[in-house]
Amino acid sequence: MKITTKINLITTAWMLCIMIPINVVVFILFMKTTINMEEDMQNQKAADIIKDLDTLSSSSDMEKKLKDYLTFHSYIRIMQPKNRVIFEVTNDRLLSKKMKGKYTENPYAETHLITAENGEEEVLVTRFPIPKGNQLSGSLEIGERLIGLEARKELLRAILGFCTVLGASISLLGGRWLANLIMRPISNMIHTMEEIEKSGVPKGITIQNQTKDELQTMASTFNRMIEKLQVNMERQKQFVSDASHELKTPLTVIKSYANFLKRHGLEDKEMAEEAIQAIHAEATRIQKMTETFLDLAALENENIIELKEVNLVVLCQTIFKQLKDVYRREITLFSTESPIIIQADELKIKQVIIILLDNAIKYSHGRIEVFLEMNQQQAIVRVKDYGIGIPQEEIDHIFERFYRVDKARSRETGGTGLGLHIAKSIMKLHKGEIEIESKVGLGTTVKLILPA
Numbered sequence: 323m324k325i326t327t328k329i330n331l332i333t334t335a336w337m338l339c340i341m342i343p344i345n346v347v348v349f350i351l352f353m354k355t356t357i358n359m360e361e362d363m364q365n366q367k368a369a370d371i372i373k374d375l376d377t378l379s380s381s382s383d384m385e386k387k388l389k390d391y392l393t394f395h396s397y398i399r400i401m402q403p404k405n406r407v408i409f410e411v412t413n414d415r416l417l418s419k420k421m422k423g424k425y426t427e428n429p430y431a432e433t434h435l436i437t438a439e440n441g442e443e444e445v446l447v448t449r450f451p452i453p454k455g456n457q458l459s460g461s462l463e464i465g466e467r468l469i470g471l472e473a474r475k476e477l478l479r480a481i482l483g484f485c486t487v488l489g490a491s492i493s494l495l496g497g498r499w500l501a502n503l504i505m506r507p508i509s510n511m512i513h514t515m516e517e518i519e520k521s522g523v524p525k526g527i528t529i530q531n532q533t534k535d536e537l538q539t540m541a542s543t544f545n546r547m548i549e550k551l552q553v554n555m556e557r558q559k560q561f562v563s564d565a566s567h568e569l570k571t572p573l574t575v576i577k578s579y580a581n582f583l584k585r586h587g588l589e590d591k592e593m594a595e596e597a598i599q600a601i602h603a604e605a606t607r608i609q610k611m612t613e614t615f616l617d618l619a620a621l622e623n624e625n626i627i628e629l630k631e632v633n634l635v636v637l638c639q640t641i642f643k644q645l646k647d648v649y650r651r652e653i654t655l656f657s658t659e660s661p662i663i664i665q666a667d668e669l670k671i672k673q674v675i676i677i678l679l680d681n682a683i684k685y686s687h688g689r690i691e692v693f694l695e696m697n698q699q700q701a702i703v704r705v706k707d708y709g710i711g712i713p714q715e716e717i718d719h720i721f722e723r724f725y726r727v728d729k730a731r732s733r734e735t736g737g738t739g740l741g742l743h744i745a746k747s748i749m750k751l752h753k754g755e756i757e758i759e760s761k762v763g764l765g766t767t768v769k770l771i772l773p774a
């Protein structure tokens with residue numbers, strides 16, 4: 323079932339649930355008060371009759387007098403013990419025949435439902451004992467068909483019925499309007515989603531009026547999500563194009579050397595040797611590059627880091643030992659205190675420090691220094707080299723993917739321009755920062771700031 327139909331039916335059902343009991347209560351109260359009023363009037367009439375009875379002498383007088391009190395559909399009786407009727411005047415023979423008389427010593431009133439020519443009718447009967455000391459003894463009984471009440475009852479029923487139907491219809495229409503109002507943005511969204519599904523191109527929803535309600539929040543959230551998706555798709559596209567571009571260069575070198583070998587074989591031993599060397603070097607470069615790509619892809623996909631206590635002093639010492647064996651370069655550690663404990667993902671922080679040391683090794687020949695500091699809020703790692711440095715205007719760009727200051731020089735050193743980008747991403751995951759200070763020809767200092 324459509325949600326609009328559901329809302330419509332629920333509001334109408336709810337409306338009926340409220341209206342029907344209210345109508346029933348109104349109806350019952352109306353009947354009760356009307357009968358009470360009729361009863362009061364009949365009580366008054368009975369008191370008047372009893373007063374008059376005392377003054378009358380003959381039974382013909384009595385008949386005349388009592389007939390004055392008769393309405394169109396009523397009877398008046400004088401009763402004696404054993405329910406004996408000793409006197410009766412009536413305008414409605416049928417009614418007096420249907421209603422059996424009753425003698426009473428206590429006053430009371432009751433209503434009876436009788437069958438009449440057109441359906442059923444209510445009859446009000448009041449009975450009063452005639453006080454002792456009166457000329458007559460016994461009790462007085464007045465019966466009257468409440469014809470006016472019947473008519474009013476029908477009218478009220480019709481009015482209440484009409485109001486209920488009208489209420490339900492208005493509720494149906496209102497429910498439809500309400501459901502449409504609620505559903506419009508949702509339908510828009512569904513429509514847009516279907517379009518995205520068909521075309522595969524993410525796009526946002528047009529928000530017509532600024533209502534500041536949940537639906538608008540939902541639409542803007544959807545739009546924000548789509549925007550993020552678009553940015554990600556754009557990035558992915560850019561990455562694929564950058565990556566393939568990066569791979570193209572070494573592949574071209576490999577292909578041209580391979581062609582050379584195909585044509586000349588091993589005739590020229592020296593040239594052949596060079597070709598093989600170059601092919602090997604480029605293949606190694608591609609292998610390293612793909613490893614970095616995978617690293618980066620993993621980093622961009624999983625935004626989760628496993629935080630645990632890491633001692634930066636011990637971590638640096640371990641890294642230095644591993645690098646010293648491979649590169650044979652002097653790296654010195656300066657630490658203001660020991661241990662320096664932070665909450666971090668050990669493997670990822672290790673990766674960042676290696677990226678920085680790798681750069682320092684590649685882009686300098688002298689000594690390399692690492693400084694560790696710790697204060698109340700943060701731990702600071704500084705990697706300092708005395709190498710070629712980076713021109714000031716390039717510093718803003720070197721965190722971009724595949725960005726290298728001097729492409730020719732970087733080719734010699736075998737970089738892909740991804741190292742610092744990866745380092746920055748990892749620092750971001752740790753809510754830390756990475757800063758660079760550098761002077762061309764003097765050296766570079768990279769500063770890592772990690773929350774303690």
Ligand SMILES: Nc1ncnc2c1ncn2[C@@H]1O[C@H](COP(=O)(O)OP(=O)(O)OP(=O)(O)O)[C@@H](O)[C@H]1O
Nearest residue numbers: 681682685711720726727737738739740741742766
């Ligand atoms: N310590 C440094 N001294 C001088 N230049 C640097 C230093 N660190 C980075 N750079 C410059 O910034 C560029 C980007 O560095 P990044 O580490 O991102 O890439 P890469 O070293 O070229 O390649 P990769 O690290 O991916 O193998 C480098 O190409 C280099 O020109």
Ligand SMILES: [Mg+2]
Nearest residue numbers: 681737741742
């Ligand atoms: Mg690097």
